Amino acid sequence: MTDERLTDRCRPTRNRRFSAPLCPIALLLATCLVSSCSGNHSTLDPAGPEAAKVAQLFYVMLVGGAVIWIGLVSALIYSARKKHQHSEQTAGRVILWCGAIIPTVILCALLSYGMWLMPAIRPWVPDDQQVRRVEVTGEQFWWRVRYLDEAGSVVFETANEVRIPVGQPTHFSLKAADVIHSFWVPSLGGKMDMIPGRTNPLTLTADREGTYRGVCAEFCGESHALMAFTVRAVAPAEHEAWLAERRTSDPQDAEGLAVFLNNGCGACHAISGTAASGRIGPDLTAFGERGTLAAGTLPHTAEDIARFVAHPGRIKPGVKMPHFGMLPEHDIKKIAAFLKELR
């Protein structure tokens, strides 16, 4: 629907009591819906079967809802401005039909649609049929990502970025280390909470290659707003190659590594194949591959890495990482350059 046609439709009723504010709303609605088909972070721009089916459900409900709302508001306006009174019997019938019977039928149909959809988009998958398994743990305010083999043991660990093969379901085991978080990739499907003491399952599939953004959807503390991640959907072969490659790592910049280790970074962060083996903070192996920094908060540039290392709390209030602003600027730059290039 174009904006122009909507404007036309609004014109004849513009001077009516109730319709005046509706025009801008309708225009806004049209503009928003059209423009919303962009970006990698929208439920209305689905890239996977779950998100697609839910978007379809939404459009069905949107049309139905709009019709009902226009009907009701018209009835309100009519009954307020009509010239003659209707009989009490007619009015009683309006209650019976419009208030009770029609809603009962519509809601019954809608409920059945929704109930059919639940197992359709999140079907029962027995544990032994889950091939590609990734464990994601929500921590304040980042994501620990572990790739599991078929037996469920950890193959390798990374953080804040998940790679999945296109067209194949990936089974996520969602956990929380400290407080409740919620794992949500709008373009791929609905969210699932990460609750301490529980492991929640979620299966997502991407239909097309791309980079999709996810966020924490449950309020988890001071920097809840700054807890995002990236899902990269790649061709299956590319994914397999990446999995194989990620099992090994070889930092090139020995001098940078030395600065990194000498300043104690390795106490919290691990880089596979080096002496850095801390488990408290995000694993930094192949950090240079990542698209963003600090759980989707900053672009992945050497300057931003340096800024974050010096004063993480200024960028992410309440972050657990201590600040390293007291280090010589030279060292911070070295560390940043080292991390930026880390493969």
Place this chain on the structure above:
Amino acid sequence: MVELGNFSPEERAAQEERLRKVWKTPGGWRYWTSVNNSEIGLWYGVTAFVFMLFAGALGLLMRAQLATPNNNLISAELYNQAFTLHGTVMMFLFAVPIFEAVAIFLLPSMLGARELPFPRLSAFGFWSFLLGGIFVCGSIFFNAAPNAGWFMYPPLATDKEYAGIGADIWLLGLSFIEVASIAAAVEIIVGIMKCRAPGMRINMMPMFAWYLLIVAGMILFAFPPLIAGDILFEMERMFDWPFFDVSRGGDPLLWQHLFWIFGHPEVYIIFLPAIALMAMIVPTFSQRPIVGYSWIVLAAVGTGFLSFGLWVHHMFTTGLPQISLAFFSAASEAVAIPTGVQIFVFVATMLAGRVIFSVPMLFGAGGLAIFTIGGLTGVMVALAPFDWQAHDTYFIVAHLHYVLIGGMFFPIVAGIYYYFPFVTGKKLSDAWGKVAFWLMFVGFNIAFFPMHFSGLRGMPRRVFTYPEEFGWDLFNLVSTIGAFIFAAGVLTFVIDIFRPKPEPETRNLNPWNAGTLEWTNDPSEDWGMRSVPIITSRYPLWEQENLQADIEAGRYYLPDAKSGKRETLVTSVLDAEPIQCLRVGGVSYVPMISAMALGGVFIALTFHWWIPTIICAVITFIAIIWWLWTGTAQIPEAEEVDVGLGQKLPAYVSGPASVGWWAMFITMVGDGTAFASLIFGYFFYWTVHDDFTAGSAGPGAFWPMVALVLFVIAWLLTIAARALNEKGPAGCRIALVAGIIVTIAACLAGLAGPYLQGMDPTSNVYPATVWVIAIWTVVHGAVGVVMLAYCLARSFAGCMTAEHDQDIRNVTLYWHFMAFTAVVTFAVLGLFPMVST
């Protein structure tokens, strides 16, 4: 048909003089000791409104922060405190109290009563609310406000490093206010069931009363689970009992269950009274009786029940089995049906009437148009698959504001415009009203409509900032502009309220030509109804000829106050036949003192000041006993009182005929609900663990069984005391003493199980749960002891006799509940561990 009274002008003047003296509101600073419903209602309403403005200002602060991406107007910490407080204050300090205020203010006049049955309880509720509210709101000025969201999910809210004293302020401050809400619920239920004007059968009740009856009943079942949750939560924060700590067997989801069992009915507790106001306004401006009276009853009762089957729809993403979620989806869709009926009742009434479109109708209709959008998005998010996407996004923010502002705030404003003349005798301005309406209506939609889209485009809730690259910036900027337009509308409305208004030229008590009874009241008099009329119609002012004049001429019941006491009629539940002349409490310090002292207990507990806690608790205890002793079950000077129209009614009744018995019954239903929530917790932990006792021996079966038997004996002794009292004091006193001794023994036996087994409540959630349930029951046993001792003292003091036995009858009722609680507690604690293994 009874003969109406006829008084000469001199007699009338003398009557009015006596009535005025009895119902006089004290002047000077003693004004604040008033307990009259019109004062309490007004204070309550104004206080709630001020809290609303405060929370609204916090909302604007948040909108200002979100106007642009990566804004740093306020810090993350302040933002988190602001959104927590915004939600908390709007829900607990505005939405619920404002309806209590309206109910306390309007109900007596609508029902044709002089006063609600427990005016001092209303006053107590108000002072509790004021103190608790200031305590909670004030915290933000000390950077100590709660910051974990109004839902307070553990483990974030139990993390002392993150959620410091703010969480305790939330828990204790609000528990205190919840107590006040339950007090108001008791008052409203008893008032509606027992204090209607003669002839006002249940098919004659004003719609407002029907709604309020249901809402008060809902409070009774909705608030106690939260109180139970608060107890568990505070035990964890204060004494490290690990109810929500997973490392020791706890589970954060139990809090979510208890919170939302409260939280969802809460939405309807807020919404129904506002719709009730609409149900008063729409017929007046349609100039005809409401069409579909019975349908409204269906809608109110149906919503009341169904709203308790919705709570898990706030937990659709917690990973519960799909089948569990599905049941709640089903109930969430079903609840849309009574809501739809409600709306179409208004449409039908307007269809069959001649509509005058005045400012209250403007707000009402505008509110309905907004609310319907919220209702439709509610139907959407009720479906679990859609909610998996929409949950915790700005789509929900839009949805809930459409529901609450359209379904509650607009109708409340409509109600204020409508009832302003009832309160002050003057109308608000039509012109200002229209400006306020359009600013609010347009501003609201500009502010909240775009949030649907920012939400669908992936913007999560409760974020203090957001990046700019997802197209959220435009939506947010528009929202912020709209929010300020909306605020301008609210400001216009506030100015209209406070601007000086000219005295009306002619005295017109019923400026809208409404049909319901409250419009016979003269706002310049404190007595409410000049005389209590006989009602033969749903719209007595339209259909009963000469009603206003007859009421004012004192031709009906209670035209006089010869006894010098505040009197109102008590009538039967179904047909409203007069059965008692009730004396209600007058001006007193006691409600204020007990509220302040109880508030002191909660505040001192927050800061772990143990000695002030104990001092305040003792003062509370003494004040309440004093209140009961001097204010309840007073033996009247004469058994029967002349209520006019040649009728005499008893001044003292006991048992189910009395209002006190009903108050006890209703309170204990609420208390039983809290207890049931704790038992739910016990079985919840059983379901989440393979071995819920975690290898602990438990309290054993022996001591719990001893406690169970002793409590049953104490219960039988109480019943015996009541029966013996009818024959004379001696046997009753012996039974009471025996009851006290057995109860003390029962309490000790109840604690002996977990104590002798060395159950350490900090070690694991199982011993903690056993302890908390045992302590709950023992505390009730202790209250039972106090009650028995109170009856004993009343008997010795001659205040409780064979004929005047209200005290022992009410205490017996308490003991029925007590016995049930004890049997369930000790059967579960003692026997279930054996059954389950």
Place this chain on the structure above:
Amino acid sequence: MKSFIPREVESLWTLFTAPTVWAMHFIGCYAAVAVYCAKAATLDISFDTVRLALGGFTIIALAVIVLSAYLAWRQWGFGSGDPPHDEPTRKDRALFQGFATLLLSGLSFVAVVYAAIPLIFIAECQR
């Protein structure tokens, strides 16, 4: 059956019969699946058995609601008089109670049917 149910029940509480049945049915369904899905490993019952049992439970609940509706219909004089039932008489009060109870029985019936719909579509304890 007549001897069990008095011709006229003079109580406000009859109004709440049907919604109470809904509440019982709802709690029963919720508790049954919550316990079953939590303890499925230790129970020797298939989920289909649970669904069937709850289906039977639903039919019982619907039958009780229909009975309540019949009694309400009777109290309403089998529809002999139209609303609004606003006369100041005991009879009109009773008619009003009958009609309101009948409406609530209808709503409760629908709500119980809604609650049974998930049993048709969802066949496992999946999350």
